Amino acid sequence: MCTLRGGAAVVSFLLGTFPALCQKPKSEAVERGRKLFQSACGFCHGNDATGSRGPDLIRSALVNHDKDGNLIGPVVKNGRVEKDMPAFAYNNSQISDLAAFLHDQTQVALHSASVPRDYPLEKLLTGDASAGKAYFFGAGHCDTCHSPTGDLAGIAKKYTPINLEARFLYPGGTRRMVTVTLPSGQQVSGTLAQMDEFNVALRDGTGWYRSWPRDRVKVEVRDPMEKHLDLLHQYTDANVHDIFAYLETLK
Amino acid sequence: MKLILSVVLSAIALAAQGLDPAALLKPATDTWPTYNGDYSGQRHSPLKQIDSTNVKSLTLAWIFQAHSAAIKSTPLEVNGVLYFTVPDNVWAVDARTGQQIWHYKYTSDGGDHIGHRGVGMYGNWLYFTTPDAHLVSLNAKDGTVRWNIELADVKLGYFSTMAPLVVHNHVIVGISGDVTDVPGFLESIEPETGKVEWRWSSQPKKGEPGSETWPKEGDAIEHGGGMTWMTGTYDPDLNLLYWGTGNPNPVLAGEGRLGDNLYTCSIVALNPDTGKLAWYFQPSPHDVHDWDAVETPVLFDAGFQGTKRKLLAQASRNGYFFVLDRATGKSFLTAPFIESNWASGVDSRGRPIARLDKYPKSDGTLVEPASDGATNWMAPSFDPDSGLFYVIARRVISIFYHTASGKAEGWGGRDRNLWANSVIEAIDYQTGKIRWSHELGDGEVTAGILTTAGHLLFTADNAGNLMALDPETGKTLWHVQAGGHVVSSPMTYELDGKQYLLTAVQDLVLVWKLPGD
Structure with missing residues (x-):
């Protein structure tokens, strides 16, 4: 249930469950990257990297194509003078942490299409x-x-x-109850197993499944959820x- | 000389084997050459061999097992061959026998595999969109690749599921991707080379007309939205393309994009040769419920309050039925086709007026319909004989949460469905009144609709029944349990004087005909 997305949400609805994601604890690299980002980059790019004076990095093509800092690293180390971004003398492990944080932030946005199971x-x-x-x-x-x-x-x-x-x-997930009256007048009651425009089926008190064409019987459904x-x-x-x-x- | 020769040769090739785009203007009854069967989007076939008196005797002609994801596409049928898709896959199948002619398998670099609507065809070539937002041109003869171009960057969250629409010598292609705040667009691709001829952006640039519907400050307009993920329609006389666009971004959190957010959740009319906007109409201004206005903009010429009009009708995901003058975009009628609770009325331009108290809230807001919509991508139909517009209508009650803190990215919230029920409705386009409504069961029906000149309406219910209804009354005339939830729209074609009805159920293609040879 932790990877449900839009399409699966429909399926889960049909099954009577709800899309609810669990929020995994962040890795240490992400947390180190967050601290580093907020102290050095947050002033321009926003503490959550969604942009402020500087651009939103979550939707940045470079960030989204980056692997473990291979594209982010050169930008951080060299700066972008033409856009007033200074260079930062970070080592490779710090770059890797920054990249981990930024990739995590993109995942947060990607998976924002759900209400977390632990919603406060x-x-x-x-x-x-x-x-x-x-x-x-x-x-x-x-x-x-x-x-x-x-x-x-x-x-x-x-x-x-x-x-x-x-x-x-x-x-x-609550079963409806149904009583079917046969042409003979005999009545059979049970939990509704299936019903559409054409047929009705139930499980009777002994647990056996039985079905009839709708046009041959009278059907009374009792819905506990009514x-x-x-x-x-x-x-x-x-x-x-x-x-x-x-x-x-x-x- | 070489150029002239190749033009002559390609004209011959078009006539001999493939699909001449001129044939799309008035499709022959032995073809179904575009996603909707023709440019109008009516999904109404003139075929009438199968009719209301003999439909009960329908029998299976053949079954094709794709062993794949569920088929959501509508097959094309050209020269006795069916072409249909699921994400990453195209099949060519003999429309007479169900024999596979070829199967093309694409390997996508990630992307979204949520569904696929089908291919477009020009001459001897097919056009296939992919989960990683590419467009592949295939040789219709054998499924070999001619070229493959990138439509958009999959790493930014783009993908594509739609069936391209061929107009003149343009392949019109749309794009998907609303989880990552990326801007939408529609492109015209040159059919031989894959070169982009024009790109219409779903949002204006800062300073352009329409940009006043976005905040002046910040980057909301650049995130935009307005995905073009369903196939549009086309009026050859007006030479206008009609296309629906999806939600603005972030999807449920609208506080950072105050304004109407043009041209998201809109119906737009574009010149197919230039991509220039002729007019727009916005069913959901400043949408915060994911109500993409991408449902088929259906075109028909008919009387409206005593005057014959060129009309465009859309039953939109937000639960409202819109009738427009398709020459100008002027609203003729706006009427709800389901019960809903999100609008307080309709404004002077025919747009529903949203209730602010029904915007998603952090503590939850009950809204009807849900983000899944009162209807969605399943095909509607207009029957010129009955004069009625048919749509799968879902009542879905949902609780919408705004979950974002700080600047929202992506969705910024979600709704949780609580209860759903579906019907098929026949709408009087002149009044918006529901002529009849046919119960299809609890849950969300995802089957589309086909009407035919045989006085038949084909669809499916929520229990796996394929059904034929009387278009005038909604009475069931034929049904068969097909054993799966239908997520496709039926189509029909005629070959050797015989009418076939095609229904896709999960990964099976079931083709029906009348008994006998």
């Missing part, structure tokens, strides 16, 4: 927990199915903040942040 709680925690609680027991009628001391006890410890937010909004879907169409962003703040109190 404080960024999400902007709501009012008491308003969220009021919604839970009031307008949302969440307590019809859920209890903060029952199924939701400790829910904030069970999921990372970013996943808790997605999960309360619309939990994936209420979540109704609310998903109604929530304001304030509701979302308030409910999230409330659920985060359920440690």
